[in-house]
Amino acid sequence: MSMPIGAIPVLPLKNTVLYPGITQTLRVGRDKSLKAVDAAMLKDNWIVTLAQRHPDKPIENPDELYHWGTLAKIESIKGTHEQGYFVTLRGYHRMKVNSFKTDTEIYEAHTERVDDTTDIDPSTEGALLTSLRQISIEVLQLVPGNTEQAQELVLAIEDVGLLSYLAAANIEIGLDERQHLLEMTSIKDRVMHLLTLMNQQKDNLQVRQDIRQKLGTKLGQTQREHILREQLKTIREELGEGDETSAVEDYSQKIKDAKMPKEANDLALQQLKKLESSGQQSPEHQMIRSHLDLMVSLPWSKASDKKDFNLDEAESILHADHYGLDKIKKRILQHLAVLKLKKEKRGSILLFIGPPGVGKTSLGQSIARALGKKYQRISLGGVRDESEIRGHRRTYIGSLPGRIIAAVKKAGENDAVFLLDEIDKMSRSFSGDPASAMLEVLDPEQNTTFTDHYLDTAFDLSNIFFIATANSLEGIPLPLLDRMEVIDLSGYTIAEKFHIAKTHLIPKQIKEHGLTPDQIEISDEALFKTISHYTREAGVRELQRKIAEMARFASEKILRGEAKVVVELLRLEEILGPERYQNEVADVVATPGVVTGLAWTPVGGDILFIETALVPGKGEMIVTGQLGDVMKESAQIAKSLVKARLQTLAPAFDFSKFDIHLHVPSGGIPKDGPSAGITLLTSLASLISRRVVNPKLAMTGEISLRGKVMPVGGIKEKVIAAHRAGINEVIMSDRNEKDLKDVPEEVRSQMKIHLVQHINQVLTIALGIDLSDWSDELLYHPKDHDANLPSAMSN
Missing domain, CATH: 3.40.50.300 (P-loop containing nucleotide triphosphate hydrolases)
Structure with a gap:
């Protein structure tokens, strides 16, 4: 490679020295240095690096630079002249300055090349190379971090001079010592001096390592966590996740404030650790936060302020x-x-x-x-x-x-x-x-x-x-x-509904419809008729809707000019339309075979009518009206009990010539349950005997094949429903007497309750037939036909 001729631009160095054979990247920012780099680019990228004698002071004249330096070539430049350069330099030769050229904007120098003197034989050179390699490897092993590549580079270098420059460039020594190593032309002296410096470096690093180990053992868990947390905080800030640390601290405080039981507290702390270790982009990050949000928001130990009540x-x-x-x-x-x-x-x-x-x-x-x-x-x-x-x-x-x-x-x-x-x-x-x-x-x-x-x-x-x-x-x-x-909680009576409407429903609807009590008045007669003829329910929701209709009607009339709207009896049809419910019992014509029964439904009690009719046939029974198995069985029992009493009820009637059709109206509604036995029996007995039953007499109870009247449930709802429908007499089992205590006094006082034990009493009350002397013994006596009976029965 050809050497540059003439004056070479000078690049001053602060706090460092560039050695031959070493590549180093430097930041260039001073004006003269930038111009020196620009000038070097015009001279085939050659430049001389000289270290400053006093790095903290500006350079006023060339004498403030060392006169020994390195001829280097610029291999790459990054950046701009305005913002500064990052220059990669490769050192080639040690140079000594003979003179400076100062008549330009930059320092230029006339230099001469100074090579190493060969003052060692090959065996000494090999020994120096081995010693320098060994000490370099030992130093690299003590340096924190991964130095495997550096160790491989040291082992690969065969030139002791190049290795000495590489070691000098990487050990921790002062600027004067670095410059002294550069100016030493004897390889032996430079390596021997370098070995002394590197041994000192090795001892220094060994002490540091011992201190780190001792500090690592002495540091408590809290201090270690603090240091790691600070490091994690710095990393997250670099990744744009700086808010996560404050979130973790916030959760930690909330967990303490929640005062959870030990099991829950341990789980919360475990979730908090998972949150710390997971990044915001982690799929489970939001899941952990949602779980912690729930845990810290639950009232583990928070009760109401009111500890007692009156x-x-x-x-x-x-x-x-x-x-x-x-x-x-x-x-x-x-x-x-x-x-x-x-x-x-x-x-x-x-x-x-x-x-x-x-x-x-x-x-x-x-x-x-x-x-x-x-x-x-x-x-x-x-x-x-x-x-x-x-x-x-x-x-x-x-x-x-x-x-x-x-x-x-x-x-x-x-x-x-x-x-x-x-x-x-x-x-x-x-x-x-x-x-x-x-x-x-x-x-x-x-x-x-x-x-x-x-x-x-x-x-x-x-x-x-x-x-x-x-x-x-x-x-x-x-x-x-x-x-x-x-x-x-069974249904309300008409009187209770009236008071509920007056006390609660009417004031509520007046307020909800923007009215005042002075603008609307509902008469007692209209309210009673609304309850009895426009609603048929156990509760008061439908009644509330009817009162709301009245309020809407009043709102319209008031906006049209009326000062006050009075809802009277004659005005009900205008407001609510035609009556929805008539007195069902009053409309029933007393006919043989028709009996009023009582039923319980999930929405309260109700009345039903059992109808029977005779049609030509062979003594079979036809059942319609969507009756369940229980009611069908009760109908069969009722038929058997009526046939047993046929001699008293209708001696001339022949079952074999007629079919009995039993029907319960409202056929679209399924009906089943053990409470219609005596009603079915009375309907059949009424049909066979051609005696009518008072429509205002209702009954409920189940029957056995022996004629016993058994108790049933829902008595309160059934009796209230009977009273609501205008019935004034009810037949039931005497074992249901205890249930009558639940029926309001105002209902019981207006009704006559017949408590019976046997179906004979039911038929006596309903049909007026005296069956008090009727015997429950078998009507068919085996003693007259012993020869035709099996031996077990004859015995």
């Missing part, structure tokens, strides 16, 4: 919110009294059973208000998936906690009042049985450790006041029903 105040609230229901209110107050006396809140769970609109849900709200607790309503109607109660496992996409834990989070208190609405409407499917999942929620012995699949740790539900509602017991599994105390 029983008299609770009673006043119940009376103010609900008219009637005295027995129900008494039972609720007894339950509240037990809660007040007990230190542990675990106890029975109330289940309100009754038709729609009787106030089950609003009773739950009143209880919450009486206790001063938060109120949460959980609708269970139509729930078919167990995970709706227990939650989904977090491994699933879109997983959520169950409705119970979600309601606890929303309430923000661990002793709220929860209303489990429509608990009888849950159903089983391939996704599991939610009713089975409710067992743990409602069992006082188990709900202290209720585990939601999403939450994945136990939560104590024992302080929550659970109230369930249902329309009937049929849809509730027995194990679940066993964990609740049933409180029956």
Whole structure:
């Protein structure tokens, strides 16, 4: 490679020295240095590097530079003249400056090349090379980090002079020492001096390593975590994830404030560690955050501020919110009294059973208000998936906690009042049985450790006041029903509906329709007729809708100029249309074979008519009206009992010449249940004897083949329905007498109740036939035909 001729541009170096055979990248920013690089590019990229004698001072004249340097060639330049260069230089020869040229904007120098002197034989050179390699490897092994490539480079170099320059460029020595090594022309002297310096470097690195090891052992876990956290914070800031550290600290404080039980606290801390180690782009990052959000927001130890309540105040609230229901209110107050006396809140769970609109849900709200607790309503109607109660496992996409834990989070208190609405409407499917999942929620012995699949740790539900509602017991599994105390809310009487409308419904609808009490008035007669002729229900929802119609009617009239609207009896048809319900009993013509029966339905009691007729035939029975198996069997029993008494009822009647057609109107509605036995019997007896039954006489009860009248359920609803329909007499089993205590006094006082034990009494009351002397012995006596009977019967 040809040497440059003449003056060569000079590049001053601060705090470093460039050696021959070494490639180094330098930042050039000073004006003269930038111009020197530009000038070198015009001279085939040759430049001389000279170290400053005083790096902290600006260069005023060439004497402030060492006169020994290195001839280098510029291999690459990055950057601009305005912002500075990053210059990669490769050193070629040691140069000595003979003179400086100072008449230009830069320093230029006339130099001569100074090569190493050969003052060693090959064996000495080999020994020096081996020693220098060994000490270099030992130093590299003590340097922190991966130095394998550097060690391989050292082992590959065979020139002791080049290796000495490489070692000098990479050990920690001062600028003067570096310059001294450059100016040493004897390879032997330079290597020997370098070995001394590198031994010192080795000892220094060994001490540092020992200190690091000792500090590493002495540093406590907290300090180590702090250092690692700071490093992690720096890394995340570089990655644009700086907010994550503050989020972790925020969660850590929230976990402390939540005061979780040990099991839950350990799980939260475990999730927090996972959050720290996962990046924001990790698929499970948001899942962990969602789980932690739920855990820190649950009221593990937060209860309501109102620790006690006044029983008299609770009673006043119940009376103010609900008219009637005295027995129900008494039972609720007894339950509240037990809660007040007990230190542990675990106890029975109330289940309100009754038709729609009787106030089950609003009773739950009143209880919450009486206790001063938060109120949460959980609708269970139509729930078919167990995970709706227990939650989904977090491994699933879109997983959520169950409705119970979600309601606890929303309430923000661990002793709220929860209303489990429509608990009888849950159903089983391939996704599991939610009713089975409710067992743990409602069992006082188990709900202290209720585990939601999403939450994945136990939560104590024992302080929550659970109230369930249902329309009937049929849809509730027995194990679940066993964990609740049933409180029956049957329908209201006409008088109770009247007071509810006056006290609650009318003021509410007036307010909701933007009216004032001075703008609308509903007369008592119109209200009574609305209840009896426009609604037919156990509750008051339909009545509320009719009152809303009146309010809308009044709103229109007032906007058209009327000052006040009075809803009177004569105006009802204009507002509500034609009457929907007539007095059914009054319309029934007394006909043989037609008898009024009583039925229970999930929406309250109702009346039904059993009709029978004779048609030519062979003694068979035709049953229509969508009757179930129980009623069909009752009809067969009734036929047998009537045939047994045929001699008294109609001696001349021949069953073999007629078929009996039995029909229950409203054939589109399925009807079944053990309560129509005596009604079917009376209808057949009335038809056969051609005696009419008073339409205002109703009956309910089941029959046995021996003629016994057996008790049935739903007495309160049936009697109230009979009273509502205009019936004034009811026949039932004497064993149902205890159920009459639940019937309001105003209803009982207006009705005559016949309590019977046997069907003979029923037929005597209904048909006026005296069967008091009738014997229940077999009408067919085997003693007259012993020869034709099997031996077992004859004995």
